[in-house]
Structures are given as structure tokens and as C-alpha cells.
Amino acid sequence: MAFLTGLIVTSWALSVLYLLKRKQYRDRIPVGAKPLPGPKGLPLIGRVHDVPPEKTWLKFHEWSKEYGPIYQMEMFGSVHVWISSEKIANDLLSRRAVIYSDRPTIPNLPNNRTSGEYLALHGRNETWKRQRKLCQHLMAVSANDSLHDYPTMERDRFLFLLAQDPSQYREYIEQFTARTVSRLSWGSAHPANVLRHTTFGLLETISPAGALPNIVSWLGYLPRFLSPWQQKEYARHELEARMWKNNVKYVHDSINDGSADPSFVRTFIETVKKTGDKAKWGEESEATYVVGQMAIAGALTIGSPIQSFLLAMLHYPQWQMKLQEEIDAVCQGKCPEWSNREQLPMLRAVVKEVIRWRPPVPTGIPHASEKDDVYNGYFIPAGATIHALEWGMTRNEEIYPDAETFNPSRWLDPSYPTYKGPLTEYPKLAGFSQFGFGRRTCQGVPIVEQDLFLAMGGMAWAFNITKKFRADGTEIPVHWNEYSPLLIAKPAPFEFDARPRSEAIKWKLRGMWETGRGEDDIEEECRVREEKLRVRAEHMKLDREREVEADKYDDAASVGGSETSGPSEGGSVSSSATPNTPGGLSVRGDGEVDIWA
Numbered sequence: 001m002a003f004l005t006g007l008i009v010t011s012w013a014l015s016v017l018y019l020l021k022r023k024q025y026r027d028r029i030p031v032g033a034k035p036l037p038g039p040k041g042l043p044l045i046g047r048v049h050d051v052p053p054e055k056t057w058l059k060f061h062e063w064s065k066e067y068g069p070i071y072q073m074e075m076f077g078s079v080h081v082w083i084s085s086e087k088i089a090n091d092l093l094s095r096r097a098v099i100y101s102d103r104p105t106i107p108n109l110p111n112n113r114t115s116g117e118y119l120a121l122h123g124r125n126e127t128w129k130r131q132r133k134l135c136q137h138l139m140a141v142s143a144n145d146s147l148h149d150y151p152t153m154e155r156d157r158f159l160f161l162l163a164q165d166p167s168q169y170r171e172y173i174e175q176f177t178a179r180t181v182s183r184l185s186w187g188s189a190h191p192a193n194v195l196r197h198t199t200f201g202l203l204e205t206i207s208p209a210g211a212l213p214n215i216v217s218w219l220g221y222l223p224r225f226l227s228p229w230q231q232k233e234y235a236r237h238e239l240e241a242r243m244w245k246n247n248v249k250y251v252h253d254s255i256n257d258g259s260a261d262p263s264f265v266r267t268f269i270e271t272v273k274k275t276g277d278k279a280k281w282g283e284e285s286e287a288t289y290v291v292g293q294m295a296i297a298g299a300l301t302i303g304s305p306i307q308s309f310l311l312a313m314l315h316y317p318q319w320q321m322k323l324q325e326e327i328d329a330v331c332q333g334k335c336p337e338w339s340n341r342e343q344l345p346m347l348r349a350v351v352k353e354v355i356r357w358r359p360p361v362p363t364g365i366p367h368a369s370e371k372d373d374v375y376n377g378y379f380i381p382a383g384a385t386i387h388a389l390e391w392g393m394t395r396n397e398e399i400y401p402d403a404e405t406f407n408p409s410r411w412l413d414p415s416y417p418t419y420k421g422p423l424t425e426y427p428k429l430a431g432f433s434q435f436g437f438g439r440r441t442c443q444g445v446p447i448v449e450q451d452l453f454l455a456m457g458g459m460a461w462a463f464n465i466t467k468k469f470r471a472d473g474t475e476i477p478v479h480w481n482e483y484s485p486l487l488i489a490k491p492a493p494f495e496f497d498a499r500p501r502s503e504a505i506k507w508k509l510r511g512m513w514e515t516g517r518g519e520d521d522i523e524e525e526c527r528v529r530e531e532k533l534r535v536r537a538e539h540m541k542l543d544r545e546r547e548v549e550a551d552k553y554d555d556a557a558s559v560g561g562s563e564t565s566g567p568s569e570g571g572s573v574s575s576s577a578t579p580n581t582p583g584g585l586s587v588r589g590d591g592e593v594d595i596w597a
């Protein structure tokens with residue numbers, strides 16, 4: 001009875017609160033303005049029940065077809081505004097940046113706006129401004145030096161590995177992107193594995209599909225001991241903090257012993273030393289997190305379009321052929337280099353079209369509005385979460401005719417609305433809607449541009465990427481648009497073959513491995529070699545023991561001996577136990593490279 005009374009009182013109180021909030025909201029709408037259109041929600045929960053657990057962007061896009069290129073919906077009392085027009089996104093997020101450059105609080109990471117540890121998710125305040133300036137500076141220094149050739153080095157390593165075992169493509173792609181950004185951040189590929197782990201954890205923490213409190217926001221108020229999500233995030237954060245600190249210490253140590261490779265952290269240390277301006281660049285403890293955030297942003301995002309490229313080549317083999325023709329004509333048998341970019345517009349068009357066809361961040365990273373506003377007669381309340389729906393923007397038929405089709409021509413042929421010349425410069429990624437708007441635009445475009453150009457160009461140069469066939473000759477189907485539900489969407493696994501296009505390329509790939517492999521690969525090779533030598537020594541010892549045993553037996557047999565057994569049995573055991581001879585290169589089942597197999 002007491003429970004029932006409690007339930008009735010709580011429901012009544014919540015309903016009164018809801019009606020009061022609605023009235024307050026309506027009172028805020030200025031005369032002459034009206035609320036944005038959008039799907040009507042249920043009291044308290046809004047429209048949350050209609051948002052599917054997977055590929056939410058398709059639902060939000062569907063609503064945009066019904067309610068228009070800007071509409072609003074409510075979820076648990078918060079107003080969410082969805083924009084699927086580049087023009088409207090520019091009008092609001094860029095031209096009215098003073099109002100729309102904040103970030104919303106993430107229920108499952110409530111200090112995202114204030115802690116100073118999450119640049120991309122930080123509120124619009126002085127800390128964010130300082131950190132963004134530092135990020136811009138570090139990126140510019142690196143980009144001016146062609147990212148110190150790290151992407152090429154890692155691309156070469158990646159292509160060789162892919163040639164060994166295409167079925168491990170997801171692993172190798174993530175190694176490529178994480179190792180590249182690790183080198184850029186700290187001058188070493190060593191932290192790449194932990195970086196991948198901690199990045200994936202953060203992605204889960206902040207994604208609506210990754211942690212329930214991001215949808216059912218009151219769960220964010222549970223104390224840590226009752227919240228599995230907070231416990232997980234706490235452990236992740238601890239690991240991350242240790243890693244960031246150790247990495248910065250590593251850079252200091254290598255500067256001291258004169259072996260420091262270029263990196264964001266090294267640039268920070270040198271810049272502060274040269275200018276002595278700590279107020280401008282911030283403390284080292286802050287820079288540690290800025291660089292950490294840059295590394296996180298680069299570790300997992302770029303893998304999405306590289307995987308989508310493979311998907312595109314499988315569904316549109318004609319574009320693979322055209323791309324190979326361009327690369328062969330320009331590079332004359334060599335793998336494309338960053339210095340070839342002006343002469344390879346089709347490759348740049350393929351890079352851009354992959355991102356348009358399958359946007360890596362399909363729902364965008366939300367902004368937050370700081371002041372009540374009116375746009376084209378519609379009211380947008382302060383505190384609303386504003387989503388630039390990247391997926392919806394790429395489906396606008398007026399700008400991208402036949403939008404579902406992968407068609408790089410739309411960037412190369414003057415008859416398309418998206419064409420822009422000269423083709424020595426365009427198409428390029430800078431300014432593309434898929435990297436956001438206004439003061440919050442992505443800071444990593446130079447890395448994305450170079451990584452994708454080299455990886456996609458390298459794969460087209462090296463391999464024929466084809467569908468696979470079963471033993472009975474039937475084709476193994478490849479999905480069209482199955483993507484993971486987190487903030488950065490990646491294709492579900494698919495099968496394909498990647499065969500080197502010629503014997504000459506196969507040998508070139510081996511040479512590229514030699515130059516591209518990192519110091520940790522060399523350590524791994526040494527470890528594998530030592531292990532082989534140890535196993536071989538053990539087997540030789542075993543052989544000797546068997547021989548001694550066999551001699552004893554021979555002696556015994558010659559003295560009195562049985563006729564049914566003989567030394568050949570022992571001999572056959574020892575020969576089958578002899579290890580493989582060194583020589584070839586193969587990849588072990590666990591994905592590690594066994595150079596000495």
C-alpha cells in the first residue's frame with residue numbers, strides 16, 4: 001500500500017514538474033516565433049523509445065525527410081535539434097558561433113565540459129580556447145614537415161602485413177592508424193596498443209549506444225559503487241592517465257639523451273622553452289592531455305574510412321580499375337607518395353567520396369546552444385543539444401545527385417554541383433562538412449588527408465581487391481551498409497581477397513616492410529628468433545638424448561636383442577620434431593607477424 005501511495009505521489013509530482021517545464025518553455029518563445037517542427041514525444045521520456053539501438057542516423061535522417069532539414073525532438077526532458085542541411089549548419093554553427101560553440105554535458109562523463117582533459121568535448125571557455133590554440137600550433141608544425149613521413153613509414157608496414165593475411169585487415173588498419181598517431185604524438189609507435197584500448201573505452205563511455213546513462217540520463221547520478229559504467233570509466237581513465245604521463249616522460253628522456261624523434265610533445269617542450277610563454281601554451285600537465293586527446297582522436301577515426309574504402313572497391317570494381325590506371329600512369333610502377341598528390345586527383349576524389357558515401361561520424365559531435373535564439377522564425381532554446389547530422393547532409397540530392405551511389409566523378413567532373421577546380425588542388429578534405437562547423441571544426445584534417453591518401457593509394461597500387469568465392473564457386477556476399485553503433489561508425493566485418501597485382505609488387509612490399517617496420521617490430525623479430533633458437537636447441541638436446549638411448553638399445557640388441565623393435569622408430573620421432581627452417585615470412589594465427597617462420 002505504502003509503495004502504491006509512493007508511486008502515485010511520485011508520478012503526480014513528476015507530471016506537475018513536466019507541465020511546469022512545458023509552460024516555462026512556451027513562455028520563452030518570443031512573439032512571432034514558433035517551436036521547431038518535430039516528432040511529438042511522450043511526457044518525460046520524449047521520443048526515446050523510437051530511436052533504434054543501431055544505425056540511429058538512419059532514423060534521424062528519416063525524420064528529417066518528414067519534418068525538414070532542421071527539427072527538434074525531446075529525450076528525457078532535453079531538447080535535441082537535428083540539422084541535415086549544410087547551409088543551416090553553417091548559418092547557425094559557423095555564423096552564429098558565439099551562441100553555438102559549446103558542448104553538452106555527457107551524462108556518463110559529467111566532467112567532460114570542465115575537467116580540462118577532453119579538448120574535443122570541453123565547454124566553450126578559456127581552458128578550451130587555450131587548448132585549441134595549442135592543438136592548432138602542434139598540428140601546423142607537424143603538417144609543415146609532412147608529418148615527419150610517419151604516415152608513409154607506417155603505410156609501408158601496413159601494406160606488407162595486409163599482403164600476408166587480408167583476413168586480419170581490421171587489426172592491421174588499426175595498427176596503422178594508432179601507430180602513426182602515436183609516433184606523431186610521442187615520437188614512438190610503442191604506446192599504440194594501449195592507446196587503441198583506452199580510445200575504444202572512451203568511445204563507449206561517450207556514445208549513446210555505448211553506455212545506458214547517455215540515454216537514460218538519471219542513471220548518471222548513481223554513486224560510483226552502484227554504477228558499472230562509472231567504474232569502467234574510472235579504470236579506463238586511471239590507465240590513460242598513467243600512459244599519458246609515461247609517454248611524456250619518455251619524450252623528456254629522449255630529448256635529454258639526444259634521441260628524440262619529432263612529436264607533438266617535443267614541439268610543446270621546445271615551444272615553451274623558446275617563448276617562455278606558459279600563459280599562452282598552458283602547463284605541461286595540460287599539454288599532456290591535449291596531446292593525449294589528439295592521439296585518441298586519430299587512433300580510431302581514420303580506420304573507419306579505410307575499411308569503407310575496401311567495401312567501396314568490392315561494390316564498385318570499376319573505380320578500382322580507374323584508380324589503378326591513374327596511379328600506374330603517374331607513379332610508373334611505384335607506390336604513391338605524398339609528393340604525388342597534385343598529380344593524383346582521382347585518388348583524392350576517391351578519398352573524399354568514401355567519406356561522403358559512408359560518413360565516419362554519421363551523427364556528428366553535438367554542440368550546445370548558450371542563448372535562446374530564433375532562426376527563420378523558429379525558436380531554438382538555450383541549453384539545446386545541436387546535432388549536425390553528417391549522414392543527412394551527405395544524402396542531400398541537390399548537392400549530391402544519386403547520393404546512395406559511390407561516385408568519385410562528383411568531385412572531378414564540372415557537370416556536378418560539388419566540382420571545384422583546379423584539380424591539382426581540389427578535391428581536398430579541408431572545409432568538408434564531415435569535419436564539423438565553426439569554432440569546433442576538426443583539428444586533425446592534415447593527418448586524415450595524408451593517412452587516407454597513402455593507405456587507399458597504396459592498397460590500389462598493391463592489390464586487386466576482390467570478393468571471395470566458396471569451394472562450390474558461389475560468391476561470398478559483402479554487406480552494403482552494416483555499421484557499428486558507436487559515435488565513430490565502422491563497417492561490420494566482411495570477407496575479401498587482396499592479391500598483389502604482380503610478382504614485382506610482392507617483392508617491393510617486402511622491401512617496404514624492411515624500411516617501414518618499427519623498432520618494436522625489430523624487437524619482435526629478435527624475440528621470435530630467440531624463441532626459435534631456444535626451441536631448436538631443445539630439440540637438438542632431445543635428439544641427442546634419443547640417440548644415446550638408441551645406441552644403448554643397439555648395444556643391448558646386438559647382445560641379446562628383440563626382432564620386433566628397432567632404432568628407426570626413435571629416428572622418425574626426432575625428424576618430425578625438427579623445427580621449420582628459417583626463411584619465409586608469415587603471420588601467426590594470433591595476428592602477430594612471424595618473420596622467421
Ligand code: HEM
Pocket residue numbers: 119120121122132135293294295297298299301302305360361364365366367434435436437438439440441442443444445447448
Ligand atoms: C576520418 C577522421 C576524422 C573525422 C571524420 C573527424 C571528424 C570530426 C568531427 C565531425 C568533429 C566535430 C566538429 C564539430 O563539433 O563541429 C571533430 C572534432 C575534432 N577532431 Fe576530428 N575527425 C577525424 C580525425 C581526427 C584526427 C586524426 C584528429 C587529430 C588531431 C582529430 C582531432 C579533432 C579535435 C581536437 C576535435 C575537436 C575540436 C574542438 O572541439 O574544438 N580528428 N572531428
